[in-house]
Amino acid sequence: MPDDKNILQREFYYKDTLIVAKNLLGKVLVREADGKEIKGRILETEAYVGESDKACHARHGKTKRNEVMWKEAGHAYIYMCMGLHNLLNIVTEAKEFPAAVLIRKIEPLSGMDPKLKTYGPGNLTKYLHIDRSLSGIDITKSDQLYIIDDKYDIISKNIITLPRIGIDYAEEDKELPWRFVLK
């Protein structure tokens, strides 16, 4: 764990998922791997909240795949989508309540490999060298993956809320404005 006072701590994540999703915009995701540091500013998030949210993985109860969502706030939930893409989520709210924020988009800040694209939730994990082996780690204590607040100035009017993407099966819940984008 680097000696950095600006690493987001448990209380940041231990809140309403919609608040955490919005507050994560503009924060800096840091990945340390192979002696290198890769950073990206978070530009887009989505909230997935509880077993009653028809878009949330937890909607059919706990399985081996999604059990991390029931952990304490501040853990990383990483899972494979479409048998191909690794997606990064941060667990929020109370222990035993399944909720998480999906990180959809970042702006590369360092460690940039121009061959790798960073848009889209599947590509940003590739850029950050994140895979399922990191799922379940505590990002308030890990030195491999954590999020810092560099006091980047967010103008609240630049935050747009939109419906979530790729959840056509979610019936009425697919229209919920639980996606947050920083202009």
Add this chain to the structure above:
DNA sequence: GGATCGATCGGCT
């Protein structure tokens, strides 16, 4: 620029 569609494969609805 937006819409559409096939690839691809792990987890379980």
Add this chain to the structure above:
DNA sequence: GCCGATCGATCCG
């Protein structure tokens, strides 16, 4: 077996 919190190529206009 079936389906999916996606990506990228390709088509149309």
